[in-house]
Amino acid sequence: MIAKIGKGSNLYGAILYNQQKVETENGAVLLLNKIPDTVDGRYSVAYFNKCFDPYLSVNIKTEKMVRHISLNPDPKDKVSDEQFTEMAQEYMKRMGYGNQPYIVFKHTDIDRTHIHIVSTCVGIDGKKIPDDYDHPRSMAICRDLEIKYNLHKATEQEQKQGNKVFNPVDYQRGDIKSQIASVVRHLPKYYSFPTLGSYNALLSLFNITAEEVKGERNGQTVNGLVYVALDENGNKVSNPFKASLFGKDAGVAQLQKHFEQSKEKMKSTPARSILKNMIELAIHTTNNEIDFRKQLTEQGVNTVIRRNNEERIYGITFIDHESRSVWNGSALDRNLSANVFNDWWGNDIKPKIKEPTEPQKKSVTQKDTDELPAEKPHHFFDFLNTEPKHEDGLIEAFGGLLIPDAQGEDYEAQAFAKKMKKKRKRKRGQQ
Structure with a gap:
């Protein structure tokens, strides 16, 4: 089993991504921890988002408060909902998040049934839960869960994914x-x-x-x-x-x-529809190019944009490190072509895509990005140009590049x- 830990600031986006799976019957809510149940057993993005407010409002210094974790057994493993729930509880407890609010979602839209866990690293007292050694601790827990639940062991190559990365040329x-x-x-x-x-x-x-x-x-x-x-x-x-x-x-x-x-x-590949959904979600929940690219980066997707001398966008490519595939925007959908993004970021004409069911609510931790400096043309994936850090390195974000x-x-x-x-x-x- 492989665990991937995403660290970011967009709680609304993480919840919406998972809740849309539920609403399209490609997922289900398996467990709520420290989150009150509803009378009718139905949930909404707004409801979940509100349940995290007491935790997010007591600490505005920690930039990446959100934890979006996925636990991925081998496709050959047959794991019941009860076992997924037990694994999630043990994993979160041993990672130090047992007393945190978290939601466990099951995803069934691809042949590898797996779970996503959305939580926060800030306690109710406002203190950040230490995460310096998240990756090695997570790997050790996965090995124990494989034995306990008789799961296929991750290959040696998969276990070492976080240890070696491609380095950019200097x-x-x-x-x-x-x-x-x-x-x-x-x-x-x-x-x-x-x-x-x-x-x-x-x-x-x-x-x-x-x-x-x-x-x-x-x-x-x-x-x-x-x-x-x-x-x-x-x-x-x-x-x-x-x-x-x-x-x-x-x-x-x-x-x-x-x-x-x-x-x-x-x-x-099912990765196409998953990636398309992620990009459309980013369009809904961001208002500018910097935030759009940042949100996708936090989910393991690079956005490479090509502009001419007049700064017009003539090409946009998405690199999905989860499925390890590279997609031209127009190949995913004609509504994701270069012209669409040029109209959005150049002429302030936002793409018209089916609206999500819940209105966006801005988290108290989100910062106004209007005053952020423009990124340099080649800084598409800045963290590749630095040594991996425990806080938000490439290895921690999505497993590393072999x-x-x-x-x-x-x-x-x-x-x-x-x-x-x-x-x-x-x-x-x-x-």
Whole structure:
């Protein structure tokens, strides 16, 4: 079983996301802890939101008061509602949230039935519950629950997801070639992306861009790919490196196969509808670009926006780290195309999408973002450019991004060794 801990400030959004599952018969409320039941057993977003007010109002210093946790058994595990409830109670008690108000939602909209828990890290006395070692403690609890309830054990690879992350290229650190290699040699193993544009959107998170190079050799057209390092503003800061330096997975031929495989895989994945729902929810509950992107980031989704010289948005891509897939806005829905967001943020014309059943209520902890400074163009995922922190690092947010250790590898030497090996084989064949 895998647990994922989301830490944010948008309580209303977390509750609305889960309550919409219930209202569309794709979920159910399994347990209320420290939250009064209603007479008719029916709940609303406004009601749940109000139940947390006494806790949120006593502490305005803690920025990320909300805890949105998911417990995910293996799809092969058959877990009853009673077992889910017991697991949630034991998990929250051992994590230090046993006396906190929390709601346990069951989700059934995908083949992996799982639960979400919405709570707060602020006690009724206004003190913040310590969370410095949430991740290792959470992993230990999951291992114990697997044994207690006879669940499939998470694979060793899944258990280590939080221990290794892709690092963005830092051109000032030197050895740019090895830094690029440590990303591009492994990204296709973990992420689905159907086009070169979506691949570049993903690469942009790591200060890298890929460019096609076309030419002729012996009268035949030859297509190639080069990789270039970027600075924090998206400007090129290195010479181009041929894809062949980084192995076949980084080259055009193999990437074309990956694009086609990704298209087929993404046609049937339930992640599409889940992501679309999350984006529409963010549209409803935010009023500007900064808040929109921040809310999605807290849920493990990057928003990569492309603008022309006139600052008009001509492309928008969403990178879902939960399903590890990269989506163009218009591929998700025509109401999520670049033009729609350009009209919203450029011309103050908010997209018209079916309104949620409850009106939005602003939490006392939400801050007015009108005076926030504009983000730099390339700061789409700022926490990737810092060391992971216990408070709100990438690992804590959604499990981390896997990468094998690539330090110290000499990719030119590897390519040369392969070339010599091929020559020796040819010589032996001629003899």
